[in-house]
Amino acid sequence: MDTRKTLLLVDDDPMVLESIDLLLCQTGEFHTIRAHGVTGALSHLQQARIDVIVADVILAGSTTGIDLCRDAIARYPTLAIVVITADNEVHGGEIPARGVFLRKPFGGETLLDAIHAAMQRAQPDTR
Numbered sequence: 001m002d003t004r005k006t007l008l009l010v011d012d013d014p015m016v017l018e019s020i021d022l023l024l025c026q027t028g029e030f031h032t033i034r035a036h037g038v039t040g041a042l043s044h045l046q047q048a049r050i051d052v053i054v055a056d057v058i059l060a061g062s063t064t065g066i067d068l069c070r071d072a073i074a075r076y077p078t079l080a081i082v083v084i085t086a087d088n089e090v091h092g093g094e095i096p097a098r099g100v101f102l103r104k105p106f107g108g109e110t111l112l113d114a115i116h117a118a119m120q121r122a123q124p125d126t127r
Helices: 014-027 038-047 065-075 108-122
Strands: 005-011 030-036 052-056 080-085 100-103
Touching: 005 014, 005 038, 014 030, 014 108, 030 038, 038 065, 052 065, 052 108, 065 080, 080 108, 100 108
Parallel strands: 005 030, 005 052, 052 080, 080 100
Antiparallel strands: none
């Protein structure tokens, strides 16, 4: 039985998509789906069960990665999110409260820690 989580990776830079995808595939923890921008991400969100989104803030068009994540959480309440950016004008307070924020560049271990933290935050409170 495949226990990997499905992770939607959203960026408009093909090199970022490829490098993060390669890193995550090596862990064996995730099945990754690459989305080049918002349109592709929305399509995947409608077609597949997604456990985690890692999305860049700045994407082509008027919808940001933050907007995408907010909309996705509204549809899928247990979705874990990690928001990434190289933009120094963006701050972590702008992302949904349970999301995890990472500033580029970051290392592989930092990304994995952020994904795991996001998955923990997305779990329903069972207390």
